[in-house]
Amino acid sequence: MSNHKKSSITEEVVLPKGFKAAGSAVGLKKGNVKDMALLFSEKPAVMAGTFTTNQVKAASVKLCQKRLSGKGHAVIINSGNANACNGAQGMLDAERMAQATARLLGVDERTVFVSSTGRIGVRLPMNIIEDGIPKAVRELSRDGGNSASEAIMTTDTKPKRCTVRFPVDGKPVTVTGMCKGAGMIEPNMATMLCYLLTDAVVDSDALQSCLTDAVKKSFNRITVDGDRSTNDTVLLMANGEAGNKPLKKSHPDWDAFCEAVNTITMNLALKIVEDGEGASKVVTIRVKGARNEAEADIAARSVANSLLVKTSWVGDYPNWGRIMDALGYSEAKVDEGRVEIRYDDMPAAKDGVAAGTSLEDLKRVQRQKAFTIDIDLHLGAGEAVVYTCNCTEEYVRINM
Amino acid sequence: MSNHKKSSITEEVVLPKGFKAAGSAVGLKKGNVKDMALLFSEKPAVMAGTFTTNQVKAASVKLCQKRLSGKGHAVIINSGNANACNGAQGMLDAERMAQATARLLGVDERTVFVSSTGRIGVRLPMNIIEDGIPKAVRELSRDGGNSASEAIMTTDTKPKRCTVRFPVDGKPVTVTGMCKGAGMIEPNMATMLCYLLTDAVVDSDALQSCLTDAVKKSFNRITVDGDRSTNDTVLLMANGEAGNKPLKKSHPDWDAFCEAVNTITMNLALKIVEDGEGASKVVTIRVKGARNEAEADIAARSVANSLLVKTSWVGDYPNWGRIMDALGYSEAKVDEGRVEIRYDDMPAAKDGVAAGTSLEDLKRVQRQKAFTIDIDLHLGAGEAVVYTCNCTEEYVRINM
Numbered sequence: 001m002s003n004h005k006k007s008s009i010t011e012e013v014v015l016p017k018g019f020k021a022a023g024s025a026v027g028l029k030k031g032n033v034k035d036m037a038l039l040f041s042e043k044p045a046v047m048a049g050t051f052t053t054n055q056v057k058a059a060s061v062k063l064c065q066k067r068l069s070g071k072g073h074a075v076i077i078n079s080g081n082a083n084a085c086n087g088a089q090g091m092l093d094a095e096r097m098a099q100a101t102a103r104l105l106g107v108d109e110r111t112v113f114v115s116s117t118g119r120i121g122v123r124l125p126m127n128i129i130e131d132g133i134p135k136a137v138r139e140l141s142r143d144g145g146n147s148a149s150e151a152i153m154t155t156d157t158k159p160k161r162c163t164v165r166f167p168v169d170g171k172p173v174t175v176t177g178m179c180k181g182a183g184m185i186e187p188n189m190a191t192m193l194c195y196l197l198t199d200a201v202v203d204s205d206a207l208q209s210c211l212t213d214a215v216k217k218s219f220n221r222i223t224v225d226g227d228r229s230t231n232d233t234v235l236l237m238a239n240g241e242a243g244n245k246p247l248k249k250s251h252p253d254w255d256a257f258c259e260a261v262n263t264i265t266m267n268l269a270l271k272i273v274e275d276g277e278g279a280s281k282v283v284t285i286r287v288k289g290a291r292n293e294a295e296a297d298i299a300a301r302s303v304a305n306s307l308l309v310k311t312s313w314v315g316d317y318p319n320w321g322r323i324m325d326a327l328g329y330s331e332a333k334v335d336e337g338r339v340e341i342r343y344d345d346m347p348a349a350k351d352g353v354a355a356g357t358s359l360e361d362l363k364r365v366q367r368q369k370a371f372t373i374d375i376d377l378h379l380g381a382g383e384a385v386v387y388t389c390n391c392t393e394e395y396v397r398i399n400m
Numbered sequence: 401m402s403n404h405k406k407s408s409i410t411e412e413v414v415l416p417k418g419f420k421a422a423g424s425a426v427g428l429k430k431g432n433v434k435d436m437a438l439l440f441s442e443k444p445a446v447m448a449g450t451f452t453t454n455q456v457k458a459a460s461v462k463l464c465q466k467r468l469s470g471k472g473h474a475v476i477i478n479s480g481n482a483n484a485c486n487g488a489q490g491m492l493d494a495e496r497m498a499q500a501t502a503r504l505l506g507v508d509e510r511t512v513f514v515s516s517t518g519r520i521g522v523r524l525p526m527n528i529i530e531d532g533i534p535k536a537v538r539e540l541s542r543d544g545g546n547s548a549s550e551a552i553m554t555t556d557t558k559p560k561r562c563t564v565r566f567p568v569d570g571k572p573v574t575v576t577g578m579c580k581g582a583g584m585i586e587p588n589m590a591t592m593l594c595y596l597l598t599d600a601v602v603d604s605d606a607l608q609s610c611l612t613d614a615v616k617k618s619f620n621r622i623t624v625d626g627d628r629s630t631n632d633t634v635l636l637m638a639n640g641e642a643g644n645k646p647l648k649k650s651h652p653d654w655d656a657f658c659e660a661v662n663t664i665t666m667n668l669a670l671k672i673v674e675d676g677e678g679a680s681k682v683v684t685i686r687v688k689g690a691r692n693e694a695e696a697d698i699a700a701r702s703v704a705n706s707l708l709v710k711t712s713w714v715g716d717y718p719n720w721g722r723i724m725d726a727l728g729y730s731e732a733k734v735d736e737g738r739v740e741i742r743y744d745d746m747p748a749a750k751d752g753v754a755a756g757t758s759l760e761d762l763k764r765v766q767r768q769k770a771f772t773i774d775i776d777l778h779l780g781a782g783e784a785v786v787y788t789c790n791c792t793e794e795y796v797r798i799n800m
């Protein structure tokens with residue numbers, strides 16, 4: 001946001017005008033833990049969304065996709081059960097969750113969106129859900145945003161949230177965001193859920209294109225374990241309470257709006273990697289010189305998802321050979337004799353062989369909590385970046 | 401080998417006629433451990449080979465590929481250093497290894513093959529190699545086969561070897577095999593090396609097609625961590641000392657020969673999975689009902705390489721949802737509502753939802769040291785099988 005002096009960023013959920021939220025403990029998880037979140041806009045909001053590309057999709061994802069073209073008043077989210085792989089019954093249960101919420105809020109049920117995250121292949125405990133929804137509705141408040149961001153947590157060790165405020169047409173606009181992941185819920189499934197709320201007036205198509213672009217640059221560039229969930233959901237609600245002229249490409253503040261959305265999605269995406277299960281180091285993989293962008297992406301992901309590379313980052317020994325190996329077996333074209341690898345600014349390999357930097361200098365880079373591996377394939381102009389973390393014994397303990 | 405009563409299998413290296421072998425401690429590794437193997441045939445042998453498909457290839461692999469069309473007298477193998485990512489110097493060093501061996505054996509250097517396995521990106525210590533080769537040559541003996549199978553070990557916890565004997569044209573023929581992997585060498589690189597020796601007389605093209613087929617059904621169907629090495633090598637030497645009529649497709653004993661080779665490669669491949677780094681369980685993933693064989697293979701590998709699936713097998717909780725998830729994000733076509741998953745013979749999922757088998761029954765399967773997951777996609781006739789292992793905390797400790 002460096003170009004926009006009038007914008008400010010806060011590491012909290014600050015609800016935009018016209019939104020209320022709640023994070024309630026309804027008994028889906030043991031021990032009076034918050035496990036249901038409700039996000040609500042009095043005024044129907046323009047909706048945008050992106051969802052998992054997994055062919056196996058949770059009922060809540062299918063429901064959101066169906067409703068995305070209409071407006072939205074609310075999102076009801078439960079943790080503790082993913083409601084995935086439950087067939088027709090799962091769809092009925094997701095619809096009943098939306099119905100119960102809509103009835104209490106006094107809105108059309110088609111304006112209620114649903115997310116679930118947790119154990120897969122087990123029916124939603126509808127009695128607990130239906131007893132819980134009235135509690136969440138009662139607890140809705142203007143201050144409930146942070147509480148909601150806690151209720152969607154699973155193995156997350158901390159809530160992930162942030163807010164950007166900036167002017168549009170001279171009027172104050174707020175975009176806030178919260179997300180969870182990439183932790184396991186119960187011991188069964190990793191899921192990324194993210195909700196963005198804004199009071200800006202935004203054209204519907206423009207909103208979707210802004211979100212698609214922001215997700216592409218942030219959530220689609222992180223990887224913890226290479227496993228893509230059945231429940232991944234990003235929703236953006238714009239309720240228009242700020243009263244600005246509708247934001248779209250031709251609006252002078254369009255770029256500022258997109259930048260705010262980008263700032264939040266990138267902030268949240270990096271928080272996911274930092275909080276990756278068992279992770280102790282965040283590593284940025286930057287590939288350039290691939291034949292094209294697609295191959296740069298493939299090469300970066302091959303390195304980021306290599307179990308041998310990820311485990312090598314637990315210790316401090318700079319195993320650039322494993323990076324060469326992962327590049328070599330990727331589907332991206334690699335000419336071994338041209339590959340250059342740097343750890344932060346220290347050359348590790350040049351022309352595919354050791355660059356002569358002392359082991360101690362490379363170890364010093366790898367000992368850091370965060371570092372960047374720059375790879376130049378020297379074959380073309382393709383570039384890509386992926387953010388990832390190491391794979392520790394703790395990851396295995398969490399997921400066994 | 402059930403159809404061939406006259407064949408016998410032994411879990412040892414029994415050298416075929418005309419072969420000698422040695423496993424020597426030459427000082428590449430610390431602590432007087434065997435780290436150089438030499439396999440030698442007095443008579444030049446017909447050669448067949450398959451090699452890593454990684455674009456980054458060790459010098460020894462490049463040298464073997466170049467020499468494969470000619471005959472072979474010997475293979476010289478070192479552990480402790482992979483001689484990969486060493487550029488032109490690496491090629492020179494591999495050639496020098498072959499030259500030194502050839503000179504002492506009194507054979508043409510082009511008939512000497514080389515393998516290396518160990519640390520990557522570090523020059524071979526040629527003084528140790530060149531002092532070691534004479535020792536290995538001196539230690540060559542008819543009984544040296546088992547010793548050689550120990551010298552190629554790295555993080556392997558036991559040697560992997562077996563021998564099949566059967567008659568061809570009424571004459572006794574031996575095929576023996578040894579392999580190492582998929583362990584790390586030093587802390588840097590996983591590699592699979594395998595050597596098969598036979599005294600059968602075999603036509604050159606037939607030998608290669610027999611080996612290619614056997615590797616496809618065995619070593620290409622196992623995965624420990626999804627990382628493909630720079631050094632993987634399978635070599636088969638047939639020196640013809642048995643004096644049978646040349647084996648090829650038209651020979652009545654051709655199938656018996658291929659079956660012997662298949663028996664050995666499958667035996668060794670399964671030993672690799674059983675001895676996978678940190679592994680405590682061997683899991684067979686069998687996919688059927690895919691649209692075609694290629695998609696069956698993709699689906700099986702997606703499950704076998706999913707970190708979430710592999711870690712779930714450490715405990716006994718039957719996470720079939722993670723299998724659904726890994727199928728769903730594979731590039732194979734999956735229709736969630738048709739997927740069937742069984743743990744051994746217990747149905748876990750049917751039509752994409754829980755099949756109703758008790759958790760305790762599924763847990764009983766997953767508690768075993770070895771079990772099979774049968775997946776039916778119900779979309780076509782494609783079938784594939786992959787053998788893999790779980791991913792434990794010990795895997796991380798070995799590779800960090």
